[in-house]
Amino acid sequence: MKVKDVEALNPVTVDPGASLESLASAVMERGVVYVLSETGGLLGVITGSKLISALTSGYARGATAQDVMIPAESLPHVGPDTDLHTAAGFFESSCVPEIPVVENGVLVASLPQRSVLMTFSSTVASSKGNRYHEQRALVILRSLHEGLIMIDKDLIIREFNPAAERLMNAKAADRIGQKAVVVSRDESPIFDVMKAGKARYNVITPLADGRVFSVNYVPMVEDGEVQGIIETFHDITEQEDLRAQLVNSRDELDRAFALTLPNSRVEHKLKHTPEYRDRYDPETGLITITEVIEDGNYKHVVNALKVLADLNTKGIMSLLGISKDVLVQSIIFHDLGKSQPQLEIGQTVDPKKAFEFSPAHAARSADIASHFYHKEADVIWLIRYHHHKEDELPPDFPRHLMPMLRLLQLVDGLSAALTRRNAHIKLDVEGTRVTVYERNGHPDFNKSRVVDLFTGDATVLNVD
Ligand SMILES: [Fe+2]
Ligand SMILES: [Fe+2]
Incomplete structure (x- = not known):
C-alpha cells in the first residue's frame, strides 16, 4: 500500500x-x-x-x-x-x-499519523493470521506519540499503547483485559460510536483532573457489525490554555482600545455602523450581500490601527512629515460620520445608489471631529479629504500633509481589505517607499504595489 x-x-x-x-x-x-x-x-x-x-x-x-x-x-x-x-x-x-x-x-x-494508524488497524482486523502485518501494525501502534486504546464491543480493553500509559498514568498490564473506565467529565461518545458505527474525530474532552484531551473514536467494523472502537488521543491542555490566553488578551486589547476613544458615544457609533461583504457581478455592476459585519466600522478602525502599528515597527514614523498622533486621531474619526444602509444577506443592490458618495461622509466626519472633539487642524484636513484623489484636492490643501494623506489612504484601503475581504497583507518600508503585498479572494484587489509617500508615485508589482 x-x-x-x-x-x-x-x-x-x-x-x-x-x-x-x-x-x-x-x-x-x-x-x-x-x-x-x-x-x-x-x-x-x-x-x-x-x-x-x-x-x-x-x-x-x-x-x-x-x-x-x-x-x-x-x-x-x-x-x-x-x-x-x-x-x-x-x-x-x-x-x-x-x-x-x-x-x-x-x-x-x-x-496525518491518524490515516496511517487507521489503515494498519484495519489491516489487523481484516488479515487475521497474517503474522507479518499483525506484528508490524503492533510495532507502529506502540510507537505512536498519540495514546491509543482499543476496546472490544463488551468495553473490554484489548490494546493500551505506551503513550496511553504515559498520558493516563496507568500500566498496560493492569488495564488490558479490564473494562474501560470513562474518565471524561461528560458522557463519553464511545456508546454513540459503538451504536451508530460512525467515527468521531477531535472530540475536545475535559478530564476530571483538569487536563484537556483531543480524542478520536473510530469503530472497527467487520461484516457490517461494530466489533470495537479504537480510541486515539493527545493532551491539548497547553493549546487550550493558549487559546484562552489569546481570547483573554483579545478582550483586553479591545477594552484597552475602547479606553483610547474620547467617549462611549464614539464607541457606540463605531460599533453600530455595519460594513458588508459582497459578491460583485462585473456584467451588471451590482453587488450581492454575502455577510453583514454589524460592528464593521469598529473593526475597520481597529484593523487600520493594527496596520499603522505594523508600519510603525518598520520605521515609518521616523519619516519627516509623518506624525503618529495625527494619524491615530485621523483613523479613529475618519469614518465616524458614515451613514450606512441597512442591507441583508442575499440582497442585490447597485453600490452607487445604495451607498453614500464617500466624500460626503468624509466631510461629515471632519465636521464632527472639529466641532465636537476640537481636533487639530491637520487631523481635520486629513479626514475631510481622505476620499479625494490628489488632482481633486482644493488649492489650499496644505502641501505638508501630502505624505500623511497618502499614508492614511493606504492604511484605510488595507484595513478595508482586512475587514471586508479577509486579505493577507505584508508590508515593507524603505525610506519614503512603502511596499504592499496583498492577497485575497477578490482578484481585482489581488495586487502588490510600491507607493512613494513623498512623490505620490505608485508602481504595481507583478508578484505571483
Ligand atoms: Fe471613509
Ligand atoms: Fe475608512
Whole structure:
C-alpha cells in the first residue's frame, strides 16, 4: 500500500513572514502548519509545541513563522508513491502529527499519523493470521506519540499503547483485559460510536483532573457489525490554555482600545455602523450581500490601527512629515460620520445608489471631529479629504500633509481589505517607499504595489 492509497489532508500553509499570533488559530485547529516560500517551496513546519514554546519563552516581538519553524531539511517527507510502511517509520522517528507529501518539489498534501494508524488497524482486523502485518501494525501502534486504546464491543480493553500509559498514568498490564473506565467529565461518545458505527474525530474532552484531551473514536467494523472502537488521543491542555490566553488578551486589547476613544458615544457609533461583504457581478455592476459585519466600522478602525502599528515597527514614523498622533486621531474619526444602509444577506443592490458618495461622509466626519472633539487642524484636513484623489484636492490643501494623506489612504484601503475581504497583507518600508503585498479572494484587489509617500508615485508589482 502506498501513501496515495490512504486519506491525506489539504495542507494548511502560511507565508514565512506570518506573525506568531496569526499562526495560533491554524495550529490549534490542525496541530501543524507548513511554511511555504513565495514560489511554493516547502521551507519548514510549525507544530503546536514549537509555537507554544516560542510564545511562552518571550520570543522577540515581531518574530515570524520563519523564525520558529522546524526547517524542511530536518523533516522527513514522503511522495504519493512512498510505501506506507516507510511513511509509518517516519512517524516513529519524528514528533510531527502530519508529514508533508511532496511531488516534483511541490507540497501536494499532508499525511496525518491518524490515516496511517487507521489503515494498519484495519489491516489487523481484516488479515487475521497474517503474522507479518499483525506484528508490524503492533510495532507502529506502540510507537505512536498519540495514546491509543482499543476496546472490544463488551468495553473490554484489548490494546493500551505506551503513550496511553504515559498520558493516563496507568500500566498496560493492569488495564488490558479490564473494562474501560470513562474518565471524561461528560458522557463519553464511545456508546454513540459503538451504536451508530460512525467515527468521531477531535472530540475536545475535559478530564476530571483538569487536563484537556483531543480524542478520536473510530469503530472497527467487520461484516457490517461494530466489533470495537479504537480510541486515539493527545493532551491539548497547553493549546487550550493558549487559546484562552489569546481570547483573554483579545478582550483586553479591545477594552484597552475602547479606553483610547474620547467617549462611549464614539464607541457606540463605531460599533453600530455595519460594513458588508459582497459578491460583485462585473456584467451588471451590482453587488450581492454575502455577510453583514454589524460592528464593521469598529473593526475597520481597529484593523487600520493594527496596520499603522505594523508600519510603525518598520520605521515609518521616523519619516519627516509623518506624525503618529495625527494619524491615530485621523483613523479613529475618519469614518465616524458614515451613514450606512441597512442591507441583508442575499440582497442585490447597485453600490452607487445604495451607498453614500464617500466624500460626503468624509466631510461629515471632519465636521464632527472639529466641532465636537476640537481636533487639530491637520487631523481635520486629513479626514475631510481622505476620499479625494490628489488632482481633486482644493488649492489650499496644505502641501505638508501630502505624505500623511497618502499614508492614511493606504492604511484605510488595507484595513478595508482586512475587514471586508479577509486579505493577507505584508508590508515593507524603505525610506519614503512603502511596499504592499496583498492577497485575497477578490482578484481585482489581488495586487502588490510600491507607493512613494513623498512623490505620490505608485508602481504595481507583478508578484505571483
Ligand atoms: Fe471613509
Ligand atoms: Fe475608512
